Amino acid sequence: MKSLDGLKQAPRAWYEKLTEHLLKLNFNHFDLNDATLFVKKVGKTVVYLVVYVDDLLMTRNNESYIASIKKELGKSFEMTDLGYVHYYLGIEVTQHPKSIFLSQEKYIGDLLNRFGMTECNPLTTPMEQNLKLTSIEGKEFEDETKYKQLVGSLNYLTTTRPDISFAI
Amino acid sequence: MKGTQDFGIKYTQVDDFSLIGYSDSDFDGDKETGVSTSGYAMSLGSGAVSWRSRKQSVPADSTTEAKYVAVAEATKEIVWLRKVHENLQVKKVQSTPLMIDNTFAIKLAKNLKFHDRTKHINTKYDLIRHHVEAKTIHLRHCYTNEKIADIFTKVLGREKLERFRTMLGLTNIPSD
Numbered sequence: 001m002k003s004l005d006g007l008k009q010a011p012r013a014w015y016e017k018l019t020e021h022l023l024k025l026n027f028n029h030f031d032l033n034d035a036t037l038f039v040k041k042v043g044k045t046v047v048y049l050v051v052y053v054d055d056l057l058m059t060r061n062n063e064s065y066i067a068s069i070k071k072e073l074g075k076s077f078e079m080t081d082l083g084y085v086h087y088y089l090g091i092e093v094t095q096h097p098k099s100i101f102l103s104q105e106k107y108i109g110d111l112l113n114r115f116g117m118t119e120c121n122p123l124t125t126p127m128e129q130n131l132k133l134t135s136i137e138g139k140e141f142e143d144e145t146k147y148k149q150l151v152g153s154l155n156y157l158t159t160t161r162p163d164i165s166f167a168i
Numbered sequence: 169m170k171g172t173q174d175f176g177i178k179y180t181q182v183d184d185f186s187l188i189g190y191s192d193s194d195f196d197g198d199k200e201t202g203v204s205t206s207g208y209a210m211s212l213g214s215g216a217v218s219w220r221s222r223k224q225s226v227p228a229d230s231t232t233e234a235k236y237v238a239v240a241e242a243t244k245e246i247v248w249l250r251k252v253h254e255n256l257q258v259k260k261v262q263s264t265p266l267m268i269d270n271t272f273a274i275k276l277a278k279n280l281k282f283h284d285r286t287k288h289i290n291t292k293y294d295l296i297r298h299h300v301e302a303k304t305i306h307l308r309h310c311y312t313n314e315k316i317a318d319i320f321t322k323v324l325g326r327e328k329l330e331r332f333r334t335m336l337g338l339t340n341i342p343s344d
Contacts, residue, residue: 031251039255046255061256092176094342099214101342103176108169122172124326157169158219160176162209163333164169165221166320 011053018051021076025069040069057088091160102160111153115146127167174340175333180214187212187253189246189266190310192317193224193238195231202227206238207320210249215337218245221320235270238317239277239307240292242266243299250304263303267310267317274307 015035027038027049038049045065050057056073058066070081085093094101112118154168191208198205203223210218220241228234246264253261268274277296299305318324319332 030255031248041255048256094176096343098181099178099343101176101178101339103174103342105174105176108173112169112173125324125329127323161169161338162177162216162219162336163175163319163329163338165219166205166207166322168221 014054015051018077021073022049025072052089055088057085090156104157104160107157111150111157114153115150126164172340175338176340176342177215177337178339178342179337182213185213187246187249187261187264189242189264189305190315190317191235191238191242191266191268192315192321193228193234194321195228195234197322198223204228204234204237205321206234206241207317208238208242208245209316209320209336210242210245211316211336212249212253218249219320219336220245232270232272232276235268235273236276236292236296238321239266239268239273240295243296243305246305247299264305265308266305267308267314269310269312269315271309274309277307 022038025040026042027040027047029035030037030039030048036051038051040047040049042065045060047058047060047065047069049069058069060066070079073079084095087093090104090107092103092105094103112120151168154164158165158168187210189208189210191206193204193206195204196202203225204227205221205223207221208219209216222241224234224237228237243266246266250261250264276293277300296305296307300307313331314335316332316335319329319336324332
């Protein structure tokens with residue numbers, strides 16, 4: 001099957017090609033309902049691989065194996081090996097020998113900028129206590145689209161910030 | 169978000185790498201629709217790996233029912249997480265504790281007692297009972313000061329917010 005960049009079936013063709021190669025390398029879908037997570041088991045070694053379009057992320061419970069998988073994939077695809085992950089889908093990853101830290105500091109900065117809140121005063125809790133919200137009182141939003149964009153953006157922020165889930 | 173921009177979740181290497189679930193719900197939280205909100209948090213080792221805050225699809229008519237709906241949602245998530253966990257460990261993992269604060273809901277999961285008040289939640293009841301019997305989960309009572317799932321079902325004051333936030337693994341100190 002051949003496909004051209006920019007055609008509507010191109011992403012699917014790419015995904016099928018990639019999946020075909022991963023299956024050849026003995027990866028399996030972790031769950032049939034999940035298109036993005038693959039797993040490969042060799043003895044006691046387990047390798048997890050996450051696919052986001054053409055960004056691949058791998059992890060394992062054992063040092064070996066990753067290099068040979070990268071080599072195999074490199075034979076079929078033009079690849080850049082970025083080494084240990086520092087940034088993936090807007091999430092900053094800080095790795096230390098005994099810990100991993102996930103944050104979205106840059107993403108929050110971009111949001112504050114975009115919604116003109118860089119100069120606002122910090123608060124100690126994400127939502128006012130005993131706040132009563134109703135759908136019949138108060139005035140309507142001046143810019144409904146902007147509000148929806150903000151809620152969507154904040155929703156993505158809950159990836160590393162469970163503390164704001166309820167408020168959103 | 170300003171003021172806590174540098175906060176993130178830290179996962180530290182720990183000896184006891186086990187899964188613990190926390191589940192809770194409010195009751196009748198949305199005064200306009202009578203709908204309750206469920207919340208759960210799953211922690212693995214030192215940090216939260218999965219959480220959710222979501223309005224229930226139908227209004228519950230008792231606190232126990234609302235809590236039960238929340239437990240069923242949490243149970244489904246635990247089943248999935250255990251699959252990932254068992255794959256990583258390449259072995260069966262022990263039954264996962266799910267902490268809730270409603271003793272009646274715990275009793276209900278253990279006994280086959282149907283009464284009028286709970287008849288309509290039978291499917292959820294069956295799902296939970298199945299996983300309790302299969303030793304996938306066991307429900308355990310938790311005290312107010314460790315009810316982490318509170319953060320997903322109600323507005324908290326500063327002190328509780330900061331305590332639960334820390335318990336979820338949230339910090340602004342990335343290093344060891």
